[in-house]
Amino acid sequence: xxxxxxxxxxxxxxxxxxxxxxxxxxxxxxxxxxxxxxxxxxxxxxxxxxxxxxxxxxxxxxxxxxxxxxxxxxxxxxxxxxxxxxxxxxxxxxxxxxxxxxxxxxxxxxxxxxxxxxxxxxxxxxxxxxxxxxxxxxxxxxxxxxxxxxxxxxxxxxxxxxxxxxxxxxxxxxxxxxxxxxxxxxxxxxxxxxxxxxxxxxxxxxxxxxxxxxxxxxxxxxxxxxxxxxxxxxxxxxxxxxxxxxxxxxxxxxxxxxxxxxxxxxxxxxxxxxxxxxxxxxxxxxxxxxxxxxxxxxxxxxxxxxxxxxxxxxxxxxxxxxxxxxxxxxxxxxxxxxxxxxxxxxxxxxxxxxxxxxxxxxxxxxxxxxxxxxxxxxxxxxxxxxxxxxxxxxxxxxxxxxxxxxxxxxxxxxxxxxxxxxxxxxxxxxxxxxxxxxxxxxxxxxxxxxxxxxxxxxxxxxxxxxxxxxxxxxxxxxxxxxxxxxxxxxxxxxxxxxxxxxxxxxxxxxxxxxxxxxxxxx
Amino acid sequence: xxxxxxxxxxxxxxxxxxxxxxxxxxxxxxxxxxxxxxxxxxxxxxxxxxxxxxxxxxxxxxxxxxxxxxxxxxxxxxxxxxxxxxxxxxxxxxxxxxxxxxxxxxxxxxxxxxxxxxxxxxxxxxxxxxxxxxxxxxxxxxxxxxxxxxxxxxxxxxxxxxxxxxxxxxxxxxxxxxxxxxxxxxxxxxxxxxxxxxxxxxxxxxxxxxxxxxxxxxxxxxxxxxxxxxxxxxxxxxxxxxxxxxxxxxxxxxxxxxxxxxxxxxxxxxxxxxxxxxxxxxxxxxxxxxxxxxxxxxxxxxxxxxxxxxxxxxxxxxxxxxxxxxxxxxxxxxxxxxxxxxxxxxxxxxxxxxxxxxxxxxxxxxxxxxxxxxxxxxxxxxxxxxxxxxxxxxxxxxxxxxxxxxxxxxxxxxxxxxxxxxxxxxxxx
Numbered sequence: 047x048x049x050x051x052x053x054x055x056x057x058x059x060x061x062x063x064x065x066x067x068x069x070x071x072x073x074x075x076x077x078x079x080x081x082x083x084x085x086x087x088x089x090x091x092x093x094x095x096x097x098x099x100x101x102x103x104x105x106x107x108x109x110x111x112x113x114x115x116x117x118x119x120x121x122x123x124x125x126x127x128x129x130x131x132x133x134x135x136x137x138x139x140x141x142x143x144x145x146x147x148x149x150x151x152x153x154x155x156x157x158x159x160x161x162x163x164x165x166x167x168x169x170x171x172x173x174x175x176x177x178x179x180x181x182x183x184x185x186x187x188x189x190x191x192x193x194x195x196x197x198x199x200x201x202x203x204x205x206x207x208x209x210x211x212x213x214x215x216x217x218x219x220x221x222x223x224x225x226x227x228x229x230x231x232x233x234x235x236x237x238x239x240x241x242x243x244x245x246x247x248x249x250x251x252x253x254x255x256x257x258x259x260x261x262x263x264x265x266x267x268x269x270x271x272x273x274x275x276x277x278x279x280x281x282x283x284x285x286x287x288x289x290x291x292x293x294x295x296x297x298x299x300x301x302x303x304x305x306x307x308x309x310x311x312x313x314x315x316x317x318x319x320x321x322x323x324x325x326x327x328x329x330x331x332x333x334x335x336x337x338x339x340x341x342x343x344x345x346x347x348x349x350x351x352x353x354x355x356x357x358x359x360x361x362x363x364x365x366x367x368x369x370x371x372x373x374x375x376x377x378x379x380x381x382x383x384x385x386x387x388x389x390x391x392x393x394x395x396x397x398x399x400x401x402x403x404x405x406x407x408x409x410x411x412x413x414x415x416x417x418x419x420x421x422x423x424x425x426x427x428x429x430x431x432x433x434x435x436x437x438x439x440x441x442x443x444x445x446x447x448x449x450x451x452x453x454x455x456x457x458x459x460x461x462x463x464x465x466x467x468x469x470x471x472x473x474x475x476x477x478x479x480x481x482x483x484x485x486x487x488x489x490x491x492x493x494x495x496x497x498x499x500x501x502x503x504x505x506x507x508x509x510x511x512x513x514x515x516x517x518x519x520x521x522x523x524x525x526x527x528x529x530x531x532x533x534x535x536x537x538x539x540x541x542x543x544x545x546x547x548x549x550x551x552x553x554x555x556x557x558x559x560x561x562x563x564x565x566x567x568x
Numbered sequence: 569x570x571x572x573x574x575x576x577x578x579x580x581x582x583x584x585x586x587x588x589x590x591x592x593x594x595x596x597x598x599x600x601x602x603x604x605x606x607x608x609x610x611x612x613x614x615x616x617x618x619x620x621x622x623x624x625x626x627x628x629x630x631x632x633x634x635x636x637x638x639x640x641x642x643x644x645x646x647x648x649x650x651x652x653x654x655x656x657x658x659x660x661x662x663x664x665x666x667x668x669x670x671x672x673x674x675x676x677x678x679x680x681x682x683x684x685x686x687x688x689x690x691x692x693x694x695x696x697x698x699x700x701x702x703x704x705x706x707x708x709x710x711x712x713x714x715x716x717x718x719x720x721x722x723x724x725x726x727x728x729x730x731x732x733x734x735x736x737x738x739x740x741x742x743x744x745x746x747x748x749x750x751x752x753x754x755x756x757x758x759x760x761x762x763x764x765x766x767x768x769x770x771x772x773x774x775x776x777x778x779x780x781x782x783x784x785x786x787x788x789x790x791x792x793x794x795x796x797x798x799x800x801x802x803x804x805x806x807x808x809x810x811x812x813x814x815x816x817x818x819x820x821x822x823x824x825x826x827x828x829x830x831x832x833x834x835x836x837x838x839x840x841x842x843x844x845x846x847x848x849x850x851x852x853x854x855x856x857x858x859x860x861x862x863x864x865x866x867x868x869x870x871x872x873x874x875x876x877x878x879x880x881x882x883x884x885x886x887x888x889x890x891x892x893x894x895x896x897x898x899x900x901x902x903x904x905x906x907x908x909x910x911x912x913x914x915x916x917x918x919x920x921x922x923x924x925x926x927x928x929x930x931x932x933x934x935x936x937x938x939x940x941x942x943x944x945x946x947x948x949x950x951x952x953x954x955x956x957x958x959x960x961x962x963x964x965x966x967x968x969x970x971x972x973x974x975x976x977x978x979x980x981x982x983x984x985x986x987x988x989x990x991x992x993x994x995x996x997x
Binding site for chain 2: 104130134293294295424430431492495496
């Protein structure tokens with residue numbers, strides 16, 4: 047039997063097994079289908095580092111997902127679970143015979159418990175869907191800056207960054223219960239689900255908190271099996287039952303009731319002063335969102351066309367007026383009086399820290415069009431518009447103060463790699479979480495989108511990771527790129543042994559999206 | 569000295585590159601810049617009002633695999649253009665391309681975040697597919713009918729004017745013989761459908777009663793060209809559209825009004841892509857009549873106590889204006905609503921997905937003819953959404969929407985009355 051015939055026979059056996067498990071119509075292996083599952087705007091597809099999967103399967107529910115994963119283990123073929131499949135950073139096959147587990151048949155909201163403030167959801171549910179249902183009940187959940195079209199489960203098992211994280215902590219801490227098919231096909235139930243499959247009230251129980259297994263260093267990345275059901279916390283929300291929108295795409299605005307929500311845009315002379323202000327706001331335990339956006343974010347979110355982007359950028363409106371500005375949204379959670387109180391506290395802090403309000407015309411450009419994206423994002427995908435793609439040099443989680451150093455090191459690399467990195471005014475996004483107890487720094491910029499430029503930049507990034515490691519810096523890029531990048535970077539923070547141990551224990555056949563979260567055999 | 573700004577070397581990121589005739593290079597540009605952000609699959613996040621009605625793309629919602637989405641079609645286009653796949657490689661390519669209702673839901677959502685025109689890409693893909701693989705057998709009768717009879721319904725030309733013969737006493741002008749300011753362009757479906765001819769009769773009566781100087785082309789009216797345009801036959805579209813523009817110009821009419829959303833969007837937007845230029849404005853009958861109401865020329869005499877919801881036909885809404893990057897995705901959204909609000913007794917309640925983010929009826933893009941099961945599934949989704957408003961009637965003004973919603977409603981447990989805007993209006997006059 048030839049190698050091809052063997053492969054064909056094996057392919058047919060696996061196809062039969064999947065079809066028997068979840069139904070003929072829910073399994074596809076034809077070229078036109080698999081062609082839609084191996085890339086996005088990021089470099090891997092353009093550089094030929096990804097390939098179409100061998101199968102795309104659509105299981106429905108935990109038992110069918112378990113059956114699919116067991117088949118993958120039986121035949122020792124890799125699988126990648128995907129959520130709403132908004133982008134596919136680590137969700138594109140990088141090796142032959144991969145199976146994409148697409149959750150399109152798992153989009154239910156099983157329950158919203160208004161009294162106990164949680165929702166039980168399936169993987170296809172987007173954050174926009176959960177938000178819409180939560181708002182109706184006077185509750186809310188945040189969304190990551192990548193947009194509310196992201197899967198809510200995906201958002202919680204990934205990096206966990208979201209605008210309201212200042213108030214709610216990173217997303218994964220809001221997980222209450224999990225129904226989770228491990229890479230070896232076993233089902234693990236955590237939190238309330240471990241005791242009562244219908245009750246999602248509490249997240250922890252006796253023994254270790256297993257949510258860290260999902261979180262890893264920078265998210266699950268499909269490397270630890272598939273979560274098929276999750277109970278997530280919802281929080282009291284003082285806003286309207288329907289998200290307020292005026293205007294027509296792409297010029298919509300959203301203004302939340304001013305007796306309960308008020309955005310302040312405060313400008314500082316330096317990044318250090320801006321971060322100091324963020325600390326002070328956190329200490330006072332006021333506000334719902336606190337963000338220091340890079341000027342490039344303003345233009346990315348605000349502009350409604352490529353031409354507008356580059357024209358406005360050349361006018362330097364945001365560079366000259368919003369550099370080192372911090373956006374603070376005060377929420378009158380309990381009453382208008384609370385908003386009044388928080389406003390007085392904020393004014394005192396601004397005075398003490400030497401802040402100045404940004405110009406009214408810049409405030410008016412930004413706030414009604416885009417500031418509320420940090421509560422319910424709808425424009426995050428505009429980040430790719432200006433040049434077809436964007437990349438990041440720093441995605442680091444630590445303290446707010448540490449973020450300053452990281453993003454400043456990022457400036458240096460951005461300068462060094464420009465072009466193909468395009469004009470980005472020293473990109474430095476810093477988000478505060480848990481009232482400033484920790485911070486997230488990210489360095490994003492537009493890049494010239496063509497194979498040569500991107501290939502060249504990726505090579506340079508490898509050099510940057512090496513130099514960072516030598517200097518004892520973990521820049522966060524490694525975990526996203528995986529493989530050799532991650533292997534090089536992980537030992538800096540000494541989490542690699544733990545991650546590898548977990549991976550070895552739950553994924554003996556190395557089938558769950560290798561080499562993510564980490565390659566235990568490297 | 570300030571550092572020089574580093575702008576993209578590729579000028580297509582600095583100025584919109586998709587103006588002018590559409591070609592493979594433009595198709596590749598759209599496909600290459602798909603970021604897989606998936607906004608083409610969902611209603612714009614700010615507009616999602618419930619988990620149930622959060623989807624924008626009927627095809628992706630029904631067939632679920634990403635190949636059946638805007639993103640999947642971009643991936644397919646890129647693979648074909650770059651020579652990694654061929655049109656004949658997989659029979660499913662036909663379904664991916666032609667089950668799409670060309671409703672432009674993905675297109676409008678996409679325009680919120682990038683400069684592109686997905687529907688133009690799909691049209692190009694269909695054309696290229698047909699060049700390589702031939703016309704779909706399911707659509708062949710429609711195409712033959714266009715060639716033989718200049719209409720899509722396999723009806724002789726002489727039947728096109730049958731409805732007007734019932735109105736002999738009204739004295740509707742025949743523009744082949746006399747002049748008028750306004751051409752009432754009836755369209756194939758209103759002109760030839762026994763089921764729908766009542767609507768065009770009502771419209772003619774309303775216009776006449778209000779002393780509008782209008783006429784019709786009768787048997788000599790041609791199809792507007794929308795069906796061949798949507799199913800990927802540009803030459804047939806060009807033949808019909810060019811003939812129409814020349815004829816309308818020759819007639820010297822100031823305004824072409826049509827009750828058909830498909831004709832409206834096509835004449836208003838797609839005709840602009842042809843070398844022959846229009847010397848007339850294009851209005852949907854709703855736009856024309858709303859103005860008459862605003863000018864207090866139309867007086868309602870009766871009350872029609874009914875709670876209704878308005879279904880925005882895609883080609884009367886988001887697909888009815890040329891795209892200008894950064895500008896609003898406009899359409900004839902308010903005019904039909906204003907008419908409904910003006911009818912005594914009518915209470916208008918809105919569905920969750922409306923205007924530029926409306927859910928399609930399912931009848932467009934050739935799906936009504938070739939993929940009835942899917943077209944009717946899509947219609948049932950819309951009827952369910954309409955029912956959830958508490959309305960007892962869904963009102964629209966597109967013959968494809970009306971017919972497909974009716975077909976989809978057959979067998980549904982909870983009935984919803986489906987009515988044309990002008991039929992409802994007539995009840996109050």
